[in-house]
Amino acid sequence: MSTSTTTILNLPDQATATLPKRNYLNAEHGLLSWLFTGDHKRIAMLYLFSITFFFFIGGAFAGLIRLELLTPQPDLVASDTYNKFFTMHGIIMIFLFLVPSVPATLGNFLIPIMLGAKDLAFPKINLLSWYLYMAGGTFTLAALVLGGVDTGWTFTTPLSTHYLNTHVITAATAIFIAGFSSIFTGLNFIVTIHRMRAPGMTWFRMPLFVWSNYAASILMVLGTPVLAIAIVLVALERTIGIGVFDPTKGGDPLLFQHLFWFYSHPAVYIMILPGMGVISEVISTFSRKRVFGYTAVAFSSVAIALFGFFVWAHHMFIMGVSNYSALVFSLLTMLVAVPSAIKIFNWAFTLQKGSLTFETPMLYAFGFMGLFTIGGLTGVFLGSLGMDIHLTETYFIVAHFHFVMVGGMLMAFLAGVHFWWPKMTGRMYPESLSKLAAVTTFIGFNLTFLPQFILGYLGMPRRYHSYPQEFQVLNVLSTAGATVLGVGYLLPMIYLGWSLKYGAIAGNNPWQATGLEWQIQSPPLTENFLVTPIMDHEAYDYEWLAHKTEQEVTTVG
Amino acid sequence: MHISPVLWQFLVKWLTASALFPREASTIAPYMDALYFFLLAMTILGLVLVGALLTFFSIRYRKERNPVATHIEGSTLLEATWTIIPLAIFLVCFVWGALLYFRIYSPPVNAMNIYVVGKQWMWKAEHPGGQHEINALHVPIGKPVQLTMISQDVFHSFSIPDFRVKREVIPGRYSTVWFEATTPGTYHIFCTQYCGTQHSGMIGEVTALTPDDYQKWTQESTSGMSLAQNGERLFASMGCNACHSGSAAARGPNLAGVYGSKLQLANGSQVLVNDAYLRDAILNPSQHVTAGFAPIMPTYQGQISEDGLIDLVEFVKNMPTNYRVQQTLVTSQSDQTAPTASGMVKP
Ligand code: HEM
Ligand SMILES: [Cu+2]
Numbered sequence: 001m002s003t004s005t006t007t008i009l010n011l012p013d014q015a016t017a018t019l020p021k022r023n024y025l026n027a028e029h030g031l032l033s034w035l036f037t038g039d040h041k042r043i044a045m046l047y048l049f050s051i052t053f054f055f056f057i058g059g060a061f062a063g064l065i066r067l068e069l070l071t072p073q074p075d076l077v078a079s080d081t082y083n084k085f086f087t088m089h090g091i092i093m094i095f096l097f098l099v100p101s102v103p104a105t106l107g108n109f110l111i112p113i114m115l116g117a118k119d120l121a122f123p124k125i126n127l128l129s130w131y132l133y134m135a136g137g138t139f140t141l142a143a144l145v146l147g148g149v150d151t152g153w154t155f156t157t158p159l160s161t162h163y164l165n166t167h168v169i170t171a172a173t174a175i176f177i178a179g180f181s182s183i184f185t186g187l188n189f190i191v192t193i194h195r196m197r198a199p200g201m202t203w204f205r206m207p208l209f210v211w212s213n214y215a216a217s218i219l220m221v222l223g224t225p226v227l228a229i230a231i232v233l234v235a236l237e238r239t240i241g242i243g244v245f246d247p248t249k250g251g252d253p254l255l256f257q258h259l260f261w262f263y264s265h266p267a268v269y270i271m272i273l274p275g276m277g278v279i280s281e282v283i284s285t286f287s288r289k290r291v292f293g294y295t296a297v298a299f300s301s302v303a304i305a306l307f308g309f310f311v312w313a314h315h316m317f318i319m320g321v322s323n324y325s326a327l328v329f330s331l332l333t334m335l336v337a338v339p340s341a342i343k344i345f346n347w348a349f350t351l352q353k354g355s356l357t358f359e360t361p362m363l364y365a366f367g368f369m370g371l372f373t374i375g376g377l378t379g380v381f382l383g384s385l386g387m388d389i390h391l392t393e394t395y396f397i398v399a400h401f402h403f404v405m406v407g408g409m410l411m412a413f414l415a416g417v418h419f420w421w422p423k424m425t426g427r428m429y430p431e432s433l434s435k436l437a438a439v440t441t442f443i444g445f446n447l448t449f450l451p452q453f454i455l456g457y458l459g460m461p462r463r464y465h466s467y468p469q470e471f472q473v474l475n476v477l478s479t480a481g482a483t484v485l486g487v488g489y490l491l492p493m494i495y496l497g498w499s500l501k502y503g504a505i506a507g508n509n510p511w512q513a514t515g516l517e518w519q520i521q522s523p524p525l526t527e528n529f530l531v532t533p534i535m536d537h538e539a540y541d542y543e544w545l546a547h548k549t550e551q552e553v554t555t556v557g
Numbered sequence: 558m559h560i561s562p563v564l565w566q567f568l569v570k571w572l573t574a575s576a577l578f579p580r581e582a583s584t585i586a587p588y589m590d591a592l593y594f595f596l597l598a599m600t601i602l603g604l605v606l607v608g609a610l611l612t613f614f615s616i617r618y619r620k621e622r623n624p625v626a627t628h629i630e631g632s633t634l635l636e637a638t639w640t641i642i643p644l645a646i647f648l649v650c651f652v653w654g655a656l657l658y659f660r661i662y663s664p665p666v667n668a669m670n671i672y673v674v675g676k677q678w679m680w681k682a683e684h685p686g687g688q689h690e691i692n693a694l695h696v697p698i699g700k701p702v703q704l705t706m707i708s709q710d711v712f713h714s715f716s717i718p719d720f721r722v723k724r725e726v727i728p729g730r731y732s733t734v735w736f737e738a739t740t741p742g743t744y745h746i747f748c749t750q751y752c753g754t755q756h757s758g759m760i761g762e763v764t765a766l767t768p769d770d771y772q773k774w775t776q777e778s779t780s781g782m783s784l785a786q787n788g789e790r791l792f793a794s795m796g797c798n799a800c801h802s803g804s805a806a807a808r809g810p811n812l813a814g815v816y817g818s819k820l821q822l823a824n825g826s827q828v829l830v831n832d833a834y835l836r837d838a839i840l841n842p843s844q845h846v847t848a849g850f851a852p853i854m855p856t857y858q859g860q861i862s863e864d865g866l867i868d869l870v871e872f873v874k875n876m877p878t879n880y881r882v883q884q885t886l887v888t889s890q891s892d893q894t895a896p897t898a899s900g901m902v903k904p
Contacts, residue, residue, distance in 0.1 A: 080754045152751045158728060159711040163677070163753055247729025248858055250841070253712065254727065287618070293631035318714065319725040320732045323662060327655055334647040341643040342636065344607060349635065351614035353627040358615070366611060373607045377600040384650045386657025387592055390721045393714055393749035457593065458579050459718020461749040464757035468745065470576065542626065 019426040019505060023523040038123035039526050044109035045424070046130050048417075051097055051105060052493070054137055058092035059489060061085050066448075066482040069475050074466040082465040083150035084166070088140075090153030091171060095178050096137055098405055099267060102274035103220075104133070104185055106416045107213045109424060111189060113517040113524065114207050116198025116533045121191040129184040136178025143170040152463060154264070155230075157245040157256040161237040168238060172231045179224045179231075182270070186220030189213055198516075200535035204298070207515055207539050208284075208291060211298040212277030215305035219266045219273075222309070227263035230256060254319060261312035269308040271405055272372075273301055275412030276343060279365050282415050283347050285513040286362040287354030290540035293346045300339035307336040317388045326385055333383035340376050344369065359511070360431065363438040364415035371407025371445065375400060378453065396456025399449045407445055414441070414492060421496065422510050426523045427503030433495045441488030447481025514545045582744055582765065583720035584737040585661055590721075592653055599646055661722060664735035668703035671696070672784070672867045675706065675713035675726040678755035680746060683867060686775055687783040692761030694746065695778075696738055697771035703735040705832055709863045714750035717763055725750060731833045738765035788872025791865055795857065809854060810847045816874045821848040835870045 024041045034042060064085050068076040077085070108126065112119050120126050143149050149171040151160040160168050193214050197206070234256070236242045243249030245256045284291045291297055313321055313329040321329075347369060356362075378400045382388050391397065422428055451474040460471045467475070509518040516533055517524075537544040569590065572578035581587055617623070671694070672683040682694045696702045706715055708726045715734065716723035724734035748759035766774060792798055800809030816835070819827050823846040828834055838845045839861070842854035861869070 074757070079757070083751075083754060083756070150754070154751075156712055156751065159751070159753055163711055248840075253729065288626040290628065290630070292629060293636050296631065296636050317658070318723055320727060320730060323659060326658065330651055330655060330658075334651045335644075337647055338640060338644050342640055345610075345639040346631075346636070348607060348610040348614070349629075351611070351618060353623070353629060354614070354618050355623050355626040356615060356619045358619075369607060369611060370604070373604055374600065377596075377603050380599070380647060380650050381593075381596045383647075384592065384596065384654030386589065386654045386661060387596060388654070389658065389661055389723050390589055390593075390718070392723070393716070394718075454577055458576070459716065459745065459747065461716065461747045461757075463751040466757050468760075473576070543628065 019523065020521045020525075022525060023426065023521065024526045025425075025523050027526045036127070038119070038127060040108050040112050040120045040123065040126055041424070041524065041526075043126050043130050044105050044107075047100065047104040047108060047133070048424075050130075050134060050137065051101055054092050054096040054140075055489075056493075058089055058097055059486065061089035061092070063482065063486060065089060066479040068465065069467070070479045072467050072469050072472050072475075079465050080150055081148075083152075083463070084148035086463060087149050087152050087171075088144055091140060091149075091175070094153055094267070094271075095175050096133075096140060098271040098409060099178075099182055100133060100185070101271070101409070101413050102278060102416060103182075103189070103213055103216060103270075104129070106209075106278065106413075106420060107189065107274060108185075110420065110517055111192060111210055111213060112196065113520070113528050114210050114515055115193065115196055116201055116516055116529065116535060117192065117196040118527050118529065120188045121196055122188050125184050126188055129181045129188070132177050132181035132184070136174045136176075136181060139170055139174030139177060143167040143174060146170065154260060155234055155256075156260075157234060157237065158253055161234055161245060169235055172235050176228055176231045179228050182220045183224045186217035186224075189217040190221065193217075198533050198535055202535075204295065205535055205537075205539050207277075208280035208294065208297055208301075209274075209277035212273045212280070212301045215301040216270045216273040218302075218305050219270045219308060223263045223266040223270070226259055227267075230259035230263070233259070254316070254321075257316055257319065258312070261315045262309075265312040265315065266305075266308040268401070268405065269304055271409050272412075273304060275368070275409040275416075276301065278412045278416035278419070279347060279368055281513075281515065282361045282365040282419050283350050284540045285419070285511050286357050286359060286365075287351050288356075288512070288542050289350055289354040290538070290542075291346065292349040292352070294539070297343055297346050300342045303339045304336060307332065307339070311336055314383055314388070317385055318392055330383055330385045334380070337376060337380055337383065340372075344373055344376070360429075360434040360438055361415045361419035363435060364411050364418065364441075367438060367442045367445075368408055368411040368415060370442075371403050371411060375403030375405075375408055378403065390459075391456055393461055394456035395452040395460045395462055398462050399452035399456060402449045402452075407449070411441070414438070417492070417496070419511070420517075421499070422506030423517055423522045423524070425500060425503070426506055427499050428506045428510065429492075429495050429499040429503055433491060437488055437491035437495075440484060440491065444481050444484030444486070444488045448478050448485050449481070451475070451477045451481075512545065514540050514542060579721075580719045580740070580742075580744070582738055582740045582742065583717075583722070584739055585657075586719070586721045586739075588657055588660065592657055595653065596650060599650070662724075662734070664703040664733060665701045668701035668735050670703050670705055672871075673704050673706040673715060673726070674709055674863050674867070675715065675748065675752075675759075676709040676863075677711065677753050678748070678759040680715070680748070680759065680761050681864070683784055683864065684775070685784050685871060687780045687787070688775060688778045689780060690778070692746070692759075694761065694763040695771065695774050696763060696765055697768050698738045698741055698765045699768065701735055701737045703733055705731050705733050705867075707731050707836075707863050707867075711752050712750045713748045713752050713759065716747045716749045717744055718747070719744040720763075723749060731836065738763075741765050741767055741770070784868050784871040785875045786872075787865075788868035788870070791861070791869050792872055795861070797869075800854065808850070810850055812873050813876045816876075822846060823848050823850070823852070832870050832874075835873055836866050839866060839869060 024039055034046065037043060068082055146167050149166045149168055151164060151168055193210060233244055237245055244251045245253050247253055280291050280297060311329055311333045313325060314333045317326050382391060382400060418434060455471055455474050458471065460467055506522050508522050520529060569581055573580055581590065670685065674681040680692050682690045706726045707730065708728045710728060713726040714723060715726050720736045720738065722734050722736045724732050726732060743762045743764045746761035746763050748756060752759065800807055801812050803811045803813055815830050818830055820830050821827055840856060840858045842856055843852050846852045
């Protein structure tokens with residue numbers, strides 16, 4: 001890998017053997033300097049560590065679930081314990097991992113830099129968001145330690161309000177608080193993107209990563225309050241029995257599902273959109289080309305965000321919504337699939353006439369493309385009304401959302417973490433190990449979740465603790481795959497940790513990428529830029545970069 | 558489904574035998590599977606296309622072969638192509654899926670009705686002739702069967718994968734699903750909506766019988782009283798007959814023949830009297846005051862179980878004349894055995 005000679009600022013231009021003397025990591029010392037930091041990059045790192053922590057707890061539960069499902073008999077744990085396992089797995093993975101993952105870590109780190117700003121618009125609120133996230137996480141762990149919850153992450157009433165004696169309120173509080181963390185993050189991003197762009201950074205010069213986080217932020221700000229309301233109503237119903245969801249008091253049990261999915265459907269776009277942004281950056285960089293149809297990709301993010309609000313009832317096609325409203329929601333669901341298809345082809349055609357290299361982030365991005373295509377197209381099965389009747393609430397659903405969210409989003413997250421790791425830490429990771437991890441993850445993932453599509457069509461319901469004998473073979477395959485997948489996730493943990501101390505010095509721009517973040521030192525200074533940069537070219541302008549490099553070299557030389 | 562039937566059968570048999578595919582045991586199953594194969598083909602095609610593009614570009618334009626990238630801004634024509642073609646395919650999926658959905662969720666008028674009550678954690682089926690079964694359901698083949706379902710506690714969901722039908726079972730609301738079994742045999746019933754601790758134990762078996770066997774089964778497993786007869790007893794014991802006596806001086810409306818009619822309410826609206834309406838009128842009478850009557854009926858909320866409500870509804874449904882009400886008034890009980898009323902339990 002060649003190292004960069006490019007800088008926009010007055011920094012040494014060749015890769016020196018040591019990290020820059022002054023950077024955001026060593027600007028201050030001590031635990032307190034981290035806990036009270038206002039620096040968006042440090043907050044991003046706080047998130048990165050805490051999110052990884054929760055990811056592995058959630059992952060441990062996934063392992064336990066798969067272990068139980070190795071045999072048809074309910075032999076590893078009792079039913080209620082199993083139910084607590086998948087509830088914890090779901091709550092942690094959704095609310096504490098997927099929703100904040102890319103925005104809170106990479107977004108936090110990169111958005112101000114990509115815009116040429118010194119920080120987010122509200123640094124203190126940004127720190128507060130992290131504390132809220134941690135408070136949410138603490139409540140989740142409390143619910144776990146106190147004895148667990150078994151509502152499923154969907155909290156369906158009246159099960160959650162009248163029929164369970166577990167720690168529903170504690171878990172609900174966790175989600176309520178974590179929700180505010182994401183509302184504040186979204187607000188912070190929106191204001192920053194509107195107000196803090198450097199001179200010349202027009203909307204259509206912003207990197208696509210910023211566009212996609214912008215779209216996700218709109219969803220966070222508008223959708224999350226509805227979740228908060230639904231959760232509060234559950235708590236009130238449970239404690240004082242207000243009866244909004246209780247048919248014997250004139251309430252409607254389906255109302256909860258409307259409220260819940262009004263958030264939770266857009267939430268899947270909160271989860272996936274930022275990941276799509278990562279993919280745009282990575283594919284462009286390693287093809288050395290501007291993303292094909294930049295504007296279409298940018299607008300498709302916004303289109304997904306807007307349409308995302310009008311499809312929630314496709315989670316309820318079998319629940320007695322009227323046939324005609326089912327029709328409308330099915331149609332809208334098909335429409336929202338189109339922007340995703342557009343993106344896939346735009347990414348593919350970005351490669352055309354490029355000059356491609358296949359570093360680790362690119363491998364993850366390719367993995368994303370394959371898995372997300374499957375995830376997206378199986379979504380069309382579920383949007384197709386009649387088919388949904390047979391497939392919903394089975395393992396087909398489990399496979400579908402894992403393909404989108406784990407195959408898609410998690411691949412994107414890992415692509416992003418590898419891509420920007422040199423920027424965040426100033427060091428490289430071991431190349432061959434990281435490629436091995438990417439390939440292992442891809443294989444393990446398919447082995448885990450492809451059999452679940454078949455299980456679903458055979459009719460195996462989700463959230464089953466034991467199942468009829470004839471489903472065993474496919475379940476064994478799936479558990480075997482999960483083991484491989486687990487290794488694939490552990491590897492980066494290990495070598496990235498190792499690289500913090502022993503990794504080669506990365507230099508400012510190891511990938512020869514065009515974004516503003518690559519034109520400053522790695523790791524960056526606390527203030528990002530000493531002089532406010534001027535954006536005088538389009539995003540992903542590799543000719544500008546080549547030109548810049550020559551200039552830089554000649555002036556220095 | 559325009560594949561040759563022979564080919565289709567071969568395909569289905571082969572897939573079923575390799576356990577990649579559930580049995581096709583209802584009239585709707587082949588339709589579902591046809592759509593499934595279409596969607597599968599679409600997915601594989603899409604995947605192959607994306608895979609081929611990625612592979613081709615990766616080989617053709619890797620750095621060693623193409624050291625300098627050529628700038629391409631985009632192409633309106635190409636982008637329009639990959640907007641319109643997927644849109645068209647998705648719209649086909651939409652229309653096809655919608656047709657299937659309406660087919661699955663619109664019961665034919667001649668369907669025989671069976672009630673199902675879901676509760677933590679069992680399925681209770683109640684045949685009009687009074688046969689009760691738990692976690693089991695016997696149905697005849699070659700005859701449309703409609704299930705009228707309700708949950709007594711939380712959401713459940715009634716699913717028979719081999720019939721390709723499923724419907725949510727909702728507290729406080731009747732939902733229906735219908736099917737016509739084609740092959741005698743036993744098939745899984747699953748509860749597919751997570752409903753608490755024993756969710757995965759809420760399973761049962763549906764047994765599809767030939768008409769003769771079914772007839773035999775109904776006769777052997779009758780409890781002696783039909784649902785309507787149980788309802789009749791309840792009607793008397795809950796005091797319904799005091800007002801709904803059917804006489805001119807009665808304080809409540811005459812219920813004979815009310816089922817299936819349009820009723821004028823005191824608030825000016827009109828409602829169609831169906832199972833759901835009857836159930837609701839018993840539980841929330843003040844919201845359904847019939848025009849011309851005072852809102853004096855008490856609520857029976859909490860006093861009658863879902864099973865009891867089904868009995869009452871079934872009684873009212875089968876009350877074409879006043880005769881039965883008056884009989885009930887006189888005797889207040891009935892010890893007749895279940896009638897094998899035509900169209901109710903016979904296939
Ligand atoms: C090794 C990887 C994983 C395995 C083997 C795995 C396995 C499973 C299984 C078997 C279920 C279904 C439980 C049931 O319905 O009975 C499940 C549910 C779920 N998984 Fe995973 N999972 C993995 C990773 C993840 C990741 C990384 C995420 C998110 C980032 C995730 C999110 C979810 C969610 C949201 C549910 C739904 C929980 C619910 O049904 O309430 N999973 N997972
Ligand atoms: Cu159930």
